Amino acid sequence: xxxxxxxxxxxxxxxxxxxxxxxxxxxxxxxxxxxxxxxxxxxxxxxxxxxxxxxxxxxxxxxxxxxxxxxxxxxxxxxxxxxxxxxxxxxxxxxxxxxxxxxxxxxxxxxxxxxxxxxxxxxxxxxxxxxxxxxxxxxxxxxxxxxxxxxxxxxxxxxxxxxxxxxxxxxxxxxxxxxxxxxxxxxxxxxxxxxxxxxxxxxxxxxxxxxxxxxxxxxxxxxxxxxxxxxxxxxxxxxxxxxxxxxxxxxxxxxxxxxxxxxxxxxxxxxxxxxxxxxxxxxxxxxxxxxxxxxxxxxxxxxxxxxxxxxxxxxx
Ligand SMILES: Nc1ncnc2c1ncn2[C@@H]1O[C@H](COP(=O)(O)OP(=O)(O)OP(=O)(O)O)[C@@H](O)[C@H]1O
Numbered sequence: 001x002x003x004x005x006x007x008x009x010x011x012x013x014x015x016x017x018x019x020x021x022x023x024x025x026x027x028x029x030x031x032x033x034x035x036x037x038x039x040x041x042x043x044x045x046x047x048x049x050x051x052x053x054x055x056x057x058x059x060x061x062x063x064x065x066x067x068x069x070x071x072x073x074x075x076x077x078x079x080x081x082x083x084x085x086x087x088x089x090x091x092x093x094x095x096x097x098x099x100x101x102x103x104x105x106x107x108x109x110x111x112x113x114x115x116x117x118x119x120x121x122x123x124x125x126x127x128x129x130x131x132x133x134x135x136x137x138x139x140x141x142x143x144x145x146x147x148x149x150x151x152x153x154x155x156x157x158x159x160x161x162x163x164x165x166x167x168x169x170x171x172x173x174x175x176x177x178x179x180x181x182x183x184x185x186x187x188x189x190x191x192x193x194x195x196x197x198x199x200x201x202x203x204x205x206x207x208x209x210x211x212x213x214x215x216x217x218x219x220x221x222x223x224x225x226x227x228x229x230x231x232x233x234x235x236x237x238x239x240x241x242x243x244x245x246x247x248x249x250x251x252x253x254x255x256x257x258x259x260x261x262x263x264x265x266x267x268x269x270x271x272x273x274x275x276x277x278x279x280x281x282x283x284x285x286x287x288x289x290x291x292x293x294x295x296x297x298x299x300x301x302x303x304x305x306x307x308x309x310x311x312x313x314x315x316x
Contacts, residue, residue: 005030005065005155005186006051012059013050021047022210023060028203033177033187035201035218035296037194039304043210044190045083048157052080064155076104079153083160083190085144089133093124093143096132097150104151118146123172137164145173149180156180159190174200198296206303213303221299226266227292230275233259235284240264243278246271259287 006028014020021043028034038044050057053070067074087096097115106114119128122142132140141164148156158177162170170193177187177200191197197204198218205215214221225248240250240262249265266275269291276286 003030004028006034006062006188008051008060008062010060011047011050011057011062013046013055013057014059015046019043020058020210021050021207024207024212025060026205026212026215028186028188030186031181031184032203033181033189033201035197035204036188036190036207037192037197037204037300038207042207044207045159046210047207048080048159048188048190052078052157076151077154079148079151079156081141081144081148081156081158081161083163085140087132087140087143087147089135090131092129092131093119093135093139093146094128096143097128097146100147100150106151114150115146118149121149121176122146123169138166138169141165142169145176153185155186155188157188157190160192161189162191162193162196170196194296194300204296206300208304213306218296218299221303225302226269226271227294227298228264228266228272228275229253229261229288229290229292230264230279230286231259231261231288232279232284232286235260235279235282239279239282239284242282243275246275246278263292 004027006026009025010023012020012022012024014022024047036044036048046055049055051062051064051069053075062069064074065077067077091099094115097118098111101111101115102108115128119125122145124139124142124146127135127139132143135143141161145158145161148158161177162173165173174196177189180187181200189197189201202217202219203215204218206213240247246266247264248267251263253261253263255261264275266272272289272291276289279286
């Protein structure tokens with residue numbers, strides 16, 4: 001087995017010849033939480049369902065832990081929480097877990113203890129013997145998470161695992177995901193909650209319109225442009241228009257005490273000294289220059305909104 005838990009080579013699943021996901025090549029290292037991001041309809045679920053053997057790819061190849069996808073050997077190592085889950089609501093949470101444990105051939109002697117532990121871990125300790133029909137949406141998501149973990153899988157696919165949870169539940173699930181990672185498990189996480197993804201993931205892939213746009217450590221994708229907040233006075237409003245070789249974009253954020261504060265997008269960090277001298281040479285006074293840290297949402301917006309002609313760059 002190589003160092004990668006999931007490896008895909010131009011994995012493709014097209015519906016009606018165009019929709020779906022196309023030529024996705026990525027590598028997911030062991031023991032990480034891997035954020036799989038993209039706008040609605042980008043092809044994330046299609047890709048995950050292809051990897052899990054739930055739908056048949058129309059092209060490309062992929063392995064999980066070195067085994068071809070859709071083989072029993074690869075499926076045995078995988079846990080999955082789908083986004084749109086619906087469990088038989090006449091079952092109790094405990095019965096549902098027993099059912100999944102039997103499907104996964106978990107040793108019957110271990111089941112009781114395992115299920116108690118899992119109910120505890122997902123925050124349903126006293127509720128396991130209640131029927132799912134009486135569960136709230138958040139409780140249903142928690143029992144779904146327990147189902148995904150019942151076979152102690154090496155790779156766990158979580159599709160929007162916190163969408164139905166309150167802030168406390170979200171924090172608990174984040175902690176659980178980090179705990180899994182710290183035990184060496186690999187978590188493949190689909191989520192639109194970028195503030196959440198950024199706290200638990202280093203590695204991300206962004207897809208759009210069915211194609212992979214970029215993958216890698218998201219903090220290393222921040223060097224694409226530099227943004228600074230500049231506080232200054234005594235400059236005309238159009239000062240930055242004359243500095244278009246340094247400043248890609250300028251937006252006034254506020255005026256205060258005779259000074260104005262601007263958010264500037266620069267071509268590169270090296271432009272900062274030249275920018276200050278250019279403003280000073282036009283009799284402007286610079287009071288403060290603060291580089292703005294980009295968060296995952298900034299990175300996401302940048303890559304998703306890039307022009308079609310420059311898409312499909314793979315920054316491994
Ligand atoms: N069974 C299907 N038959 C035909 N087209 C489909 C099918 N499933 C998905 N698609 C299309 O494939 C594209 C990708 O859909 P997919 O559900 O994979 O996106 P997604 O990134 O998971 O979106 P979301 O974030 O909204 O869940 C969409 O254009 C969708 O309409």
